[in-house]
Amino acid sequence: MAPAPKAAPKKEDPAAAAPAAEAAAPAKKAEKGKREKKHKEEKGVKAMYKVEGAKFSRTRPTCERCGPGYFMADHHDRYTCGHCGFTRYKQK
Numbered sequence: 001m002a003p004a005p006k007a008a009p010k011k012e013d014p015a016a017a018a019p020a021a022e023a024a025a026p027a028k029k030a031e032k033g034k035r036e037k038k039h040k041e042e043k044g045v046k047a048m049y050k051v052e053g054a055k056f057s058r059t060r061p062t063c064e065r066c067g068p069g070y071f072m073a074d075h076h077d078r079y080t081c082g083h084c085g086f087t088r089y090k091q092k
Helices: 020-033
Strands: 049-052 055-058 067-074 078-081 087-089
Touching: none
Parallel strands: none
Antiparallel strands: 049 055, 067 078, 078 087
């Protein structure tokens, strides 16, 4: 049997002996970075229709130029078609 190699003596690293305040700083950054995610509105076809019993209704208007099937985007003061760019302003 061969003798087991001896481990070299460990040297103290000056960087490893950092003050406790520096070690706690990254933990604060990690806590600060964690935020709750905001829930976004549902997207896709489900957002375009509202089902009430046996009836359904469209939640957004269709484009006047493009016709049925092209829904307009709902902004706070206007409706905009993403296909042709038509804009209709909301009544106040």
